[in-house]
Amino acid sequence: MSLDEATTALLAQLAAAGGAPMHEVSPGEARARMAGLAQLYPAGPGARPQRRRTHPRAGGELPARVITPPNPRGVLLYLHGGGWVVGSIGEHESLGRQLAAATRCTVVLASYRLAPEAPWPAAVEDAWAALQWVDAQRSALAAEDAPVVVAGDSAGGNLATIxxxxxxxxxxxSVDLQVLVYPVTDHDFDxxxxxxxxxxxxLNRQTLQWFWEHYVPVDQRDHADVSPLRADDLAGLPPAVVVTAEHDVLRDEGAAYAERLRAAGVQVxxxxxxxxxxxxxxxxxxxPAQxxxxxxxxxQVDTHLNSLETTR
Known part of the structure; x- marks a missing residue:
């Protein structure tokens, strides 16, 4: 199937704005470009006023935003995408509000350090610290026994499953569900x-290669904490919701990861x-497809949390 009309029109609008491809600009310029695109997003549904927080990391703290719906039934830790180089929690706040309203979970948008200033494994370390913080704060975020969902898109999906x-x-x-939206799971550009x-x-092949070059050296890319598709054992991981897009360079590796999870006995x-x-x-x-x-x-989150409530 070809791109839908809305996507085709958006791409034409972006092309009319001009500018060099992302892989031909500096990380700083690429970040500014992504922040500009986020200005087009609406504020999102009205959840309770967000709380600006920090979550710990080794040697310091990082910003986090907490969006709490009425009577939250769980906590959803969301790790943003951007090739480990661009993106921010502020750019994902509209999505966070949408997810909080739709899932009735408290959404925690957690920052992580970006490459090339902080190359791998900094992002993994920060995402792990964020999950530990969410676990320690469960009762304040939702309830003492609230289920936890880890989620993310693209590079954030990579970090979520790691x-x-x-x-x-x-x-x-304890993690009850993972939501992986077109996750980066490998470094096969062919x-x-x-x-x-x-x-x-x-997003194209050259841009992904540009992200990888900033994030991690070639000789470390087979590590399971870089390319989770290459992990030895995926058994015992939480059930997974995997979303891919037909016209995405990451489609095949996302589908391959879903199949590896299934083969390991994980519900997908x-x-x-x-x-x-x-x-x-x-x-x-x-x-519209968003x-x-x-x-x-x-x-999917509702179905899974309902099943948990019947067994607890």
């Missing part, structure tokens, strides 16, 4: 979705959104 595996290996904190000409859109819901490109999930108010994808994720 910390879910860390939690398994460390015997906690698979079918990477080389498909129809997928060279807002994987949906590929036809006619969509990378980034559509976070483009609040710009693409709201559809959030509704899908919310339905």
């Amino acid at each position: 910390v879910a595996r860390h939690a398994r290996d460390a015997g906690g904190p 698979n079918g979705s990477y080389t498909d000409p129809a997928n060279q859109l807002a 819901d994987h949906r590929d959104f036809a006619g969509q490109m990378h980034g559509f999930f976070t483009m609040v108010g710009l693409l 709201a559809e994808a959030v509704d899908h994720v919310a339905q």
Whole structure:
């Protein structure tokens, strides 16, 4: 299926604005560009006033935003995308509000240090610290026994599934569900979705290579905390909701990770959104499929939390 009309129109609008491709600019300029795009998003549904917080990391603290709906039934830790180089919690606040309203979970938007200033494993360390903070704050965020969902898009999806595996290996904190939106799971730039000409859109093969070059050296990319698709053992991980987009260079590795989880005995819901490109999930108010994808994720979260409530 070709790109849908809304996506085609948005790409034309972005192209008309001009500017060099992201992989030809500095990280600072790329960050400013992404922040500018986020100005187009609406504020999002009215949850309770957000709280600006900090969560600890080794050697300091990082900003976090907490969005609390009425009577929260769980906590959803959200790790933003941006190739570990761009993106911020402020740019994801509209999405966070949307998710809080749709899932009835307290949403914690947690920052992590960005490359190249802080290369791997800084982002992994910070995401792990954020999960531990959420665990320590469960009763204040929702309830003492509230379920915890770890979620993220793109590079954030990469971090989400890595910390879910860390939690398994460390015997906690308990994670009840992982939501992985077109996650980065490998560094194979020559698979079918990477080389498909129809997928060279807002995010393309060259841009992903640019992100990787800033984030981690070539000789460390096979590590499971970089490329989770290459982890030896995925058994015992939390159930997963995996969202991919048809016209996304990351489509094949997201699908492959979903299949590896299934093969390891993990419950997986994987949906590929036809006619969509990378980034559509976070483009609040710009693409109709964005709201559809959030509704899908919310339905899956609801189903899973309902099943937990019947067994507790």
